[in-house]
Amino acid sequence: APELTALSVFDLSPAPGQELEGSYAGKVTSAADVAAAAAGAEVILTCLPRSSNVKSVADELISKKALAPGSVWIDCTSGDPTFASTIAAMLDEAGCTYVDAAVSGGPAGAAAGTLTAMLGVPEGSPHMEHARPLVAQFAKNIVHCGPVGAGFAIKAVNNTMMAAHI
Structure with missing residues (x-):
């Protein structure tokens, strides 16, 4: 299985992304918009x-x-x-x-x-x-x-x- 090195997420409701960000500190970022989530991915x-x-x-x-x-x-x-x-x-x-x-x-x-x-x-x-x-x-x-x-x-x-x- 690939190791999670960096994940950027976006949801119209920020709560799920923020929950992931809290659970995987330093590996998951809750992006402000879809373009920020996709940038460089x-x-x-x-x-x-x-x-x-x-x-x-x-x-x-x-x-x-x-x-x-x-x-x-x-x-x-x-x-x-x-x-x-x-x-x-x-x-x-x-x-x-x-x-x-x-x-x-x-x-x-x-x-x-x-x-x-x-x-x-x-x-x-x-x-x-x-x-x-x-x-x-x-x-x-x-x-x-x-x-x-x-x-x-x-x-x-x-x-x-x-x-x-x-």
């Missing part, structure tokens, strides 16, 4: 309500030139597979690689580190192996589903199947 990890929220964050980081060249963006949003390609293209132009990493397992799985992550990243991409150990910090099962958007698509199918069984 090798990896950006998002889990937002919708893909449109992710695009808004990407637009802001691109406009503020807050993305480090060669960075990787791992998006755990239960996102839109088609929109993921749009986000990936705009981030690629900014020198950042996008990996969709939809997760399944709910809050209990997140707390236990036993989520399933469904990754969408081109086969053979070096970013797949870069993302895997980071995702393994919160996911027990990591499945490569195909190119960008495939992780989100499989998550949507999974949700549909689960709803059909209820």
